Amino acid sequence: MTSKKPAGPKSKSGKKQAKSSQAAPAKQVRAKPGRQADSPENAPAIPKARTPEVPAVSPALAPADRERLLAGTHHDPHTVLGAHPVPGGVAFRVFRPYAEAVTVVFDDVRAELTDDGQGFFSGLLPLTEVPAYRLLVSYDGTAHETEDPYRFLPTLGELDLHLLGEGRHEELWQALGSRVLTLQGVTGTRFAVWAPNALGVRVAGGFDFWDATGFPMRSLGSTGVWELFVPGVGEGELYKFDITRPDGSHTLRADPMARRTEVPPATSSIVDVSRHEWGDAEWMAHRADRPVHEAPFSVYEVHLPSWRPGLTYRQLAEQLPAYVGDLGFTHVELMPVAEHPFGGSWGYQVTGFYAPTARLGTPDDFKYLVDKLHQAGIGVLMDWVPAHFPRDEWALAEFDGRPLYEHGDPLRAAHPDWGTLEFDFGRREVRNFLVANAVYWCEEFHIDGLRVDAVASMLYLDYSREAGQWTPNEFGGRENLDAVAFLQEMNATVYRRCPGVVTIAEESTAWDGVTRPTHHKGPSGFGGLGFGLKWNMGWMHDSLAYMSHEPVHRKYHHHEMTFSMVYAYSENYVLPISHDEVVHGKRSLVSKMPGDWWQQRANLRAYLAFMWAHPGKQLLFMGQEFAQGAEWSEAHGPDWWLLDPAYGAESEHRGVRELVRDLNTAYRATPALWERDTDPAGFEWIVGDAAEDNVFAFLRRDAEGGPLLCVANLSPLARHDYRLGVPDDIPAWHETLNTDLARYGGSDVANQGTVKPEPQPWHGRPASIRLTLPPLAAVWLRPA
Template structure:
């Protein structure tokens, strides 16, 4: 008896059946086991069971729909299919396999608490019911049909239509698909007749732009990554961060100025960072992104290290190389916004799924990008799990969260009437606050050796305080106020600095309200701002002296340190993402001197506990000279936990040497000058205190009679 071609069968053929597993594969129909197969273009199909029994299926539609009774209702069978005049081939039937998602998976994904959801959604090579293949999973609750298309099925959405389970989670196991296959999801939304073609939000790799397909990765093939150095993120540890854009740190001049690969970077960058004395490297966002000039800040693939520089395997080798050189790895992480590229998350299932539907909540006016709907539990799960993914899969040591202020405020960069208040009528984004607290709580709870850092540019309180006391829970906050104030100060001609003395001292009024990082980041050397060196006033000698003094001030100031690449050798031109740094400048002794100065400051910062141990505690700082605006002189003490652990820092921000400059100190006896930014080895005039000075005993205590070099800083420690 020939099976009737029903409306359900036509839906299979037309590619709009919402649950093809209900029709295709093995079933029992009127008490008889049957198998239905859809193989577009096939001429003949048989079923061969593991016990040797075989049955030929009847073609019930010329499009390639076959059906027939079989001798067994067993699910262990293969198909013998013939196309045209070619020999028959034996293939697996994807519709005979049981689901991959467990009931627990569906429960956790449904409530948004599956913190290893990346182990289920996305593409996962596996052996399922004894067969090798790839399990695919995607969240698209408003779709009418979802198919996975790729190298394994001629990019034909009719061949691997997925089953929907739970609250809109679609899955299918594709036999014989493998690592390296390219794929996308073909989605028919609730209001679309033509399908959308979307990259996988949980893809572990992607094609290089302008191509946009996702790529299957087998995590089991990734190399073992050495763990990061223990304790490197502690509040009392020295943290000096070298911020890097991988595409422009150094280029290959022998290959058309092309990028270095992850493997080439692994050979060059970690030893350089370690030799320079930095404790950490911070990588500008390496999540996959379609536009080079976004520097990674408009990602489309949060789970995929960009393929610009190589494979996930190669990226893992780069992280491993940093760790083996004793350097921690911080990733710039962007949960604040995403681009509206057609292949990405925008209108993912034909609706505003990851973003807000209302543009007053769902679009950034500054960047013309989309904003995540942080209040949707599945979206929050996507974001929080992504943070944990980088820490678990690639052994990353920390995440720096970009543009936190844009997430915290509903009226961020919006005109009056152009935003929607929260349920209490306020401007705070309550859902984003909840997400950030949850993110930090999970990171520190699951990865206690890791840390998080917030680029938060407002006075939002308790950014780096635990969530359970009302804070956002970050480990550190970038001190944007310090950066703006001190760059404004150092850019002044020294003759005017006495009128801006407060730009230097103001930061100490709030220096311990948060756990601060002092950032001289990429944002300060782009968009017409010039380089850090370019801000320095005066003739060439004064400009180099100013930058040496400024770096000395930064390293001696309470707070962890961050310096963008090129700053360590006084790059003269503004940073450009499509060019290498100007390494040739190191042929000039002045630039080489700045590089040596930064290296020595890093080593001093790490080796002297007083320079870092109480970075986040008021007891680690004491002003000695704070009110000498006319001379533009500042002096202070840094202290460690040991009462004898003390450093004296003295700064002279004018080109006039200060001889016989007297200041009190807590200890008598001899003091060693362990650092002088005016030293000849750094390109200075070599004016100083001869390496040692004896304190005078006076009625008011011990006093040092110092020589303060011009536009310079010195650091002294008491002799034991």
């Protein structure tokens, strides 16, 4: 950004009297170097004058300090700028580039400082203590009265600094970044940033015309944190940090802790003050009443910018809760909302980890959306991306001139798949940055769950790397021990601080113990990672592969639908049909299905019913709930026009959406489908080997043993009088859901009335029933 300077030339000699806007100007004294200020007869006596026996000193800055301040390499400007008691009185030193004159103002005294050149002003007043003074700074003959940033003590206390140094500050956003404060009755903004390799840090923004020269920050000991309180700067101000690298060059960086940013492609940070008043107290009070793995959990995944393109957070708050609530989903999962420069990354390349994207509104606007979803009884999950970050030169990459957030080893730092950089999980401050970030979203925005992206890429040192491109850990293994420790710390911290919140791992390997508690060691010797749930990528791949086959070939792939039950209780699972499955040539969910258009929709309906009945929670990406035929595009979002009767496709697409609504309704009302998701006693195969028939039948049971029977016929033939073994303690069964009903777009083959067991043993059970199985359909039955 081009630096802007106040109008007016620099003062080189004779001073003009600074003009005051006050109606009755105070009388003037002039502070001069090396002696006491002159006191004209008509000027008031300066209070608490020192005795003349004490030799005065020159208040002017030493040449070395001047050079360091001009170069932006001074680590402690507060020791030389501001007001300081010295022999002979109080020395005032001010650094205001481009100013013509600077006057110290206190009580009814005005003392004009001497121009020492290059923007430095100084003077010595015969005082015994530092007064509560202000500065009158003149640019081009216009005087501006302001506070001096260098008269304020640090705003971070010993506990903050200790926790920062230990990497254990769980409310890091309270200590770093920008925060509007009132100190000694003066309101301004405290800026703080971690940059341990910097030779100096300064604040640039609209308040200094993007020339950071006059606002150097102080280093707070060994923490690597730099801090400055700037009076008069408030909400809405743009800013960045001017960092002097170890080689003396400068870089202008956005605040890693910024809670608000400009709308991309602009990159400045913004001082933010939240004024949102939450209305979700009832939701927050009860969200921890039931453990997530024993509760209904049906998720609608949303990319906010494209769900209804052009809507803001507040406009979405008027439409999204109503839509999701009508369909009966218990939660929405938002693809990453943290700020990101490239919209085409869908939010997965984050630069502003503490800021909701400004594309859709302010942080308070995003809180409003979450609030409205909670008030509608809908939980809010969000994608969280701690695995990597982009290389943009204004963001985190080599933030202070050296690898800081990324690993120092280039092989460890470079992510091989995405052209990004991986975090250095072994550095305590970086771990703190990420752990506190997880807590921040849950506490400040009332987020109910974090879906952690790309966990596998964090866990393995050789992830997407060839031999010679990675180094084994200290035990000779491929596990990234630093990442393991980070994930354990993050999960333990979130669960301790945020009751009712769930963390969900997108982990695509067979890592042992992803959802095991961190203090329980498994066969590998590692403690569990501590997640609450894990995406079941194996089920997703296998089941979609099976469904993509023509029915005549499915008997050769029958195991792809049954194998998931071999490991179904190894973790707490979510069954994900996510955005990743409907982009980049993978086709939409309905388009993966074989056959003509009728058969594709029938296959989709049967698949959804099978999915909702299978052990595990459910996740469905937007657009798939109404059988969108095209792949998702972030440019235009779902094809809502398919639901418009004017296009003649109303019944075909609305029928699938009607089924999703009924699935969620039946699901939430049937504890057998969620109460024992992680308990093997909650599932029984009736028949899992009917490959020739393409039939699958199983029971789900609730905590009291109450059953639900799911039968899927994934052949295009209706099967009449199909016999299935059942328990003998149920006098009659009733069909509660049938994906082949006409209102869903099916052929309306159904089981009318009740179905009574016969005393004929079948499938190893003492009784059996005869059912009509519709073609390419699934039916659910419950005790009548």
